[in-house]
């Protein structure tokens with residue numbers, strides 16, 4: 405199932421050129437750019453692993469693209485996202501976040517229904533391995 | 540690097556479909572801002588004939604390259620890595636800054652910042668420290684110029700396990716594969732750079748332009764001193780000028796002479812003594828002229844004149860006042 409998280413995720417995947425321009429936009433705004441990766445894209449998993457330290461003192465996005473290439477080389481089979489963190493007073497939060505890599509086989513999510521006391525129904529989203537991978 | 544979006548001058552763009560048939564060279568050069576930068580280079584730097592003509596050549600090549608691209612002719616992005624060799628204070632750092640401006644004006648580097656580093660910024664203290672350190676610097680320099688001063692310290696021939704080698708390998712790789720992303724300028728003193736290149740042929744072959752900075756003559760040093768004084772709003776009196784001519788001749792024979800930098804230091808100390816002389820007599824009216832003029836006594840009080848001839852066991856130092 406095609407994961408849709410963060411900005412641009414309903415569009416076709418960004419090309420490297422487009423990623424470069426988005427990152428340059430972040431740098432021009434003085435945001436710290438982070439590269440993060442995970443093998444658990446569950447929407448409740450907010451803790452993705454960081455690739456290196458935040459990059460906030462670069463002039464050009466080529467430096468970030470260099471790290472991204474390195475990250476893809478090592479974790480090409482996982483989800484990778486880039487985020488821009490605005491540390492200025494009053495914001496102090498992530499301003500942009502978008503996917504820049506997905507595994508060849510994406511997992512899917514199952515909706516699980518549970519009936520509990522008093523006819524109450526509870527739902528949970530469960531991460532399942534990709535259908536193609538499971539026989 | 541070669542992004543040829545005609546940023547500020549739409550008349551340069553020509554038709555979107557067919558390339559323009561003629562180019563106005565003057566307009567092209569001015570739009571790129573190189574006429575201005577070259578003029579500054581000519582006027583604000585004394586002497587350095589061979590350096591200026593090389594910089595001019597490179598700027599011309601880049602300008603033509605840019606026009607060829609737009610005309611749809613075969614064009615190959617030129618290799619722009621350089622090495623500047625010359626004695627201390629001959630203006631290597633100063634020219635590197637100008638070079639970055641020219642490259643930026645012509646669109647051969649995207650941002651035009653200069654990151655100036657030495658061995659300590661690139662090489663780490665323990666295993667696994669060097670690569671991230673070097674990469675950190677490279678990332679900062681992307682889109683601009685990486686200026687490595689005294690590059691030969693990267694290579695320690697006496698220690699084959701030195702971490703400098705690791706930094707060199709990363710640099711070589713980026714210099715080759717990311718030529719569009721950054722320009723590397725190596726600088727250092729002549730002979731040691733030659734040895735460095737001899738033991739690191741990879742560097743030599745990746746560098747397109749080797750530029751040598753000659754020492755300044757006495758006449759040039761005098762012009763430099765006058766230029767520096769002028770920039771700071773001072774001038775020599777006739778006697779002071781004569782005294783400074785003698786100062787230069789003496790200072791050049793003494794140890795730790797470093798060309799224009801020694802002159803700059805001398806100028807700064809002369810200003811100190813001038814201020815001291817003015818303040819020592821509080822009961823007089825100062826005129827503008829007094830504030831601006833350097834007197835011969837300000838120059839002659841220098842220790843250079845009282846120093847014993849070199850080689851008599853005096854403590855030699857750049858502090859020579």
Ligand SMILES: Nc1ncnc2c1ncn2[C@@H]1O[C@H](COP(=O)(O)OP(=O)(O)OP(=O)(O)O)[C@@H](O)[C@H]1O
Nearest residue numbers: 583584585627628629630631632633763799800803
């Ligand atoms: N041709 C010149 N005209 C005017 N000023 C100059 C000239 N060359 C050098 N200077 C001045 O001399 C000082 C030292 O120059 P610079 O730092 O560029 O030397 P350098 O070659 O980089 O020396 P080092 O090798 O010791 O780093 C600067 O203040 C610079 O402005």
Ligand SMILES: [Mg+2]
Nearest residue numbers: 631632633688
């Ligand atoms: Mg220097």
